[in-house]
Amino acid sequence: MKAARWYKAKDIRVEEVEEPTASGHEVKIKVMGCGVCGSDLHEYLVGPIFIPVDEPHPISGDKAPIIMGHEFAGEVVEVGDKVTTLQPGDRVAVEPIYAPNKNGAYIDHQYNLSPQLGFHGLSGGGGGFSEYTVVGEHMAHKMPDELSYEQGALVEPAAVGLHAVRQSSLKAGDSAAVFGAGPIGLMIIDALKAAGASRIYASEVSKSRLQMAENLGATVIDASASDPVKEIHRLNGGGVDVSYEATGVAEVLQQSIDVTRTGGEIIVASIWEGEAAINYNDIVIKERSMKGIIAYRHIYPAVMELMRKGYFSADAMITDRIKLDDIVEQGFETLVADKSQVKIMVSPE
Amino acid sequence: MKAARWYKAKDIRVEEVEEPTASGHEVKIKVMGCGVCGSDLHEYLVGPIFIPVDEPHPISGDKAPIIMGHEFAGEVVEVGDKVTTLQPGDRVAVEPIYAPNKNGAYIDHQYNLSPQLGFHGLSGGGGGFSEYTVVGEHMAHKMPDELSYEQGALVEPAAVGLHAVRQSSLKAGDSAAVFGAGPIGLMIIDALKAAGASRIYASEVSKSRLQMAENLGATVIDASASDPVKEIHRLNGGGVDVSYEATGVAEVLQQSIDVTRTGGEIIVASIWEGEAAINYNDIVIKERSMKGIIAYRHIYPAVMELMRKGYFSADAMITDRIKLDDIVEQGFETLVADKSQVKIMVSPE
Numbered sequence: 001m002k003a004a005r006w007y008k009a010k011d012i013r014v015e016e017v018e019e020p021t022a023s024g025h026e027v028k029i030k031v032m033g034c035g036v037c038g039s040d041l042h043e044y045l046v047g048p049i050f051i052p053v054d055e056p057h058p059i060s061g062d063k064a065p066i067i068m069g070h071e072f073a074g075e076v077v078e079v080g081d082k083v084t085t086l087q088p089g090d091r092v093a094v095e096p097i098y099a100p101n102k103n104g105a106y107i108d109h110q111y112n113l114s115p116q117l118g119f120h121g122l123s124g125g126g127g128g129f130s131e132y133t134v135v136g137e138h139m140a141h142k143m144p145d146e147l148s149y150e151q152g153a154l155v156e157p158a159a160v161g162l163h164a165v166r167q168s169s170l171k172a173g174d175s176a177a178v179f180g181a182g183p184i185g186l187m188i189i190d191a192l193k194a195a196g197a198s199r200i201y202a203s204e205v206s207k208s209r210l211q212m213a214e215n216l217g218a219t220v221i222d223a224s225a226s227d228p229v230k231e232i233h234r235l236n237g238g239g240v241d242v243s244y245e246a247t248g249v250a251e252v253l254q255q256s257i258d259v260t261r262t263g264g265e266i267i268v269a270s271i272w273e274g275e276a277a278i279n280y281n282d283i284v285i286k287e288r289s290m291k292g293i294i295a296y297r298h299i300y301p302a303v304m305e306l307m308r309k310g311y312f313s314a315d316a317m318i319t320d321r322i323k324l325d326d327i328v329e330q331g332f333e334t335l336v337a338d339k340s341q342v343k344i345m346v347s348p349e
Numbered sequence: 350m351k352a353a354r355w356y357k358a359k360d361i362r363v364e365e366v367e368e369p370t371a372s373g374h375e376v377k378i379k380v381m382g383c384g385v386c387g388s389d390l391h392e393y394l395v396g397p398i399f400i401p402v403d404e405p406h407p408i409s410g411d412k413a414p415i416i417m418g419h420e421f422a423g424e425v426v427e428v429g430d431k432v433t434t435l436q437p438g439d440r441v442a443v444e445p446i447y448a449p450n451k452n453g454a455y456i457d458h459q460y461n462l463s464p465q466l467g468f469h470g471l472s473g474g475g476g477g478f479s480e481y482t483v484v485g486e487h488m489a490h491k492m493p494d495e496l497s498y499e500q501g502a503l504v505e506p507a508a509v510g511l512h513a514v515r516q517s518s519l520k521a522g523d524s525a526a527v528f529g530a531g532p533i534g535l536m537i538i539d540a541l542k543a544a545g546a547s548r549i550y551a552s553e554v555s556k557s558r559l560q561m562a563e564n565l566g567a568t569v570i571d572a573s574a575s576d577p578v579k580e581i582h583r584l585n586g587g588g589v590d591v592s593y594e595a596t597g598v599a600e601v602l603q604q605s606i607d608v609t610r611t612g613g614e615i616i617v618a619s620i621w622e623g624e625a626a627i628n629y630n631d632i633v634i635k636e637r638s639m640k641g642i643i644a645y646r647h648i649y650p651a652v653m654e655l656m657r658k659g660y661f662s663a664d665a666m667i668t669d670r671i672k673l674d675d676i677v678e679q680g681f682e683t684l685v686a687d688k689s690q691v692k693i694m695v696s697p698e
Binding site for chain 2 (some may be wrong): 286291
């Protein structure tokens with residue numbers, strides 16, 4: 001079968017690999033759609049970050065070259081002899097997190113915080129940029145009939161956005177600011193709508209991303225043209241209740257602090273390439289709090305229920321659809337060159 | 350009467366000033382003891398920080414030269430005609446926070462977060478390094494008979510320590526680490542004992558402060574001799590539930606993060622002189638949270654109740670007792686030169 005494998009930074013190859021089979025608690029999935037994620041792009045440009053190169057990943061037992069792709073959905077085509085909850089023909093969204101588990105069940109209720117955290121499609125063991133892949137039964141969540149496979153492939157980034165909002169102190173009626181309107185920022189905006197935020201401000205520099213945030217209902221601030229802190233304080237005197245940092249840029253982190261009210265909260269939902277300096281008096285004297293979040297846990301079913309209500313819509317997020325054969329040129333290279341792109345969906349056929 | 354007034358950095362003068370009188374909702378207090386605080390020292394060395402110099406403080410209406418001293422207790426000797434809760438002879442600990450208030454009552458339940466935040470003894474209107482001073486009735490808390498005036502003067506720094514612990518997520522049975530065993534760090538250690546922390550680690554470089562922390566029951570780590578992060582992880586595998594940063598040093602802030610468990614909390618209880626750089630992946634990937642605290646609110650009565658039970662004891666905190674006349678040489682200069690000093694108590698007579 002065909003799969004896209006990461007060899008090293010700037011070297012991802014679409015090639016023939018052996019087709020996997022399911023045994024025990026595993027299920028084999030025919031991939032119907034897989035999104036390209038910001039972390040895929042990081043691995044392509046400056047990796048390895050999550051990809052195991054020298055030592056095999058403790059759960060997958062794999063190291064590079066590894067098959068990429070962790071935002072995917074597909075059809076179950078084969079099940080191992082111990083599988084009880086799924087059968088061939090089931091439509092599933094795959095939760096790609098590897099964490100210590102026993103007989104297919106997560107043993108840690110905060111499995112996204114496991115020291116062995118890994119991802120199917122980043123840490124070996126197969127991935128979604130492939131015709132078929134095999135995952136543990138506990139990783140495959142049955143999709144409601146009315147959701148498309150594309151929608152199923154968006155459950156993963158939507159889960160990040162929903163987890164960020166669920167881990168924050170935001171309550172219905174609160175005001176919020178989102179810094180960065182890439183895939184995660186947009187998902188956070190939609191999760192804030194689901195959570196009943198009264199006002200949602202989005203700060204971003206790309207015109208097309210600002211347009212997408214506006215389409216979702218956010219009040220947008222073009223950070224290339226005006227100071228988002230001044231602008232949001234002008235629009236929402238006293239500052240917002242909660243801000244969400246989704247850029248990983250130090251200057252923007254300081255903005256995400258300054259934009260909150262006295263006693264407000266900052267959620268850091270970005271991965272950092274190095275240290276960032278801020279003035280901690282801005283945390284101390286206003287008794288603000290700051291919290292980091294990584295991935296998600298236990299919320300795939302909730303995300304899919306919200307999708308049935310219209311949140312996290314593929315129409316609002318997907319900017320291009322391509323074939324697996326074209327993933328390097330039309331996927332990775334396009335995302336590097338064209339910041340109007342948000343979510344590119346890859347189909348193996 | 351005699352008072353110590355701040356003119357500029359390194360220029361504090363003990364001189365004769367006019368004795369104030371109480372009217373309306375005010376009470377006049379004969380000061381019986383006033384501690385020298387770290388912020389007094391900052392004002393002495395590199396001020397003005399809180400002291401109004403160009404514009405008068407919006408609540409006190411005063412600017413430099415101003416009388417210093419905000420950690421004090423004394424005897425009520427005169428009351429204004431609208432005072433209903435106090436009378437001459439009452440022994441009181443003074444809560445020095447200025448914040449918008451109406452007829453003697455705080456109108457903001459989070460008055461320590463007022464944008465007009467000021468302190469009696471830093472922002473004009475009199476202070477505790479003085480024979481007498483006049484404060485609003487709402488600022489003077491009657492002391493239980495069994496507490497000494499020295500103990501009353503310690504209510505202020507003890508309130509900072511108790512507020513830090515109350516604002517944290519620490520629950521009885523949790524483990525904690527305190528960075529810096531100066532006056533605030535030591536008060537935090539005692540507040541942690543009151544809150545039922547199961548294990549309390551204290552990291553500090555001064556030998557005598559380490560001894561004081563140990564006397565309070567903390568497990569101490571000499572940060573000049575070993576790495577407190579490694580040492581605390583060795584002693585308390587997985588990291589502590591909550592850490593408290595009481596130094597204002599960037600390197601120590603990073604330690605206070607690294608020492609917490611996955612999902613742990615860092616309380617920043619220090620004032621910063623500039624920016625500090627940390628790696629935010631250490632916040633994000635372990636879903637830690639960080640919260641700032643400033644001063645205290647609504648807890649003077651609770652602090653005094655805990656003092657009756659033996660917490661925040663003058664015996665454990667006070668390292669020297671001096672006269673107001675000697676405050677510059679034996680107070681400020683001694684605190685600069687001798688890091689074995691913790692709390693110096695000044696008596697006006």
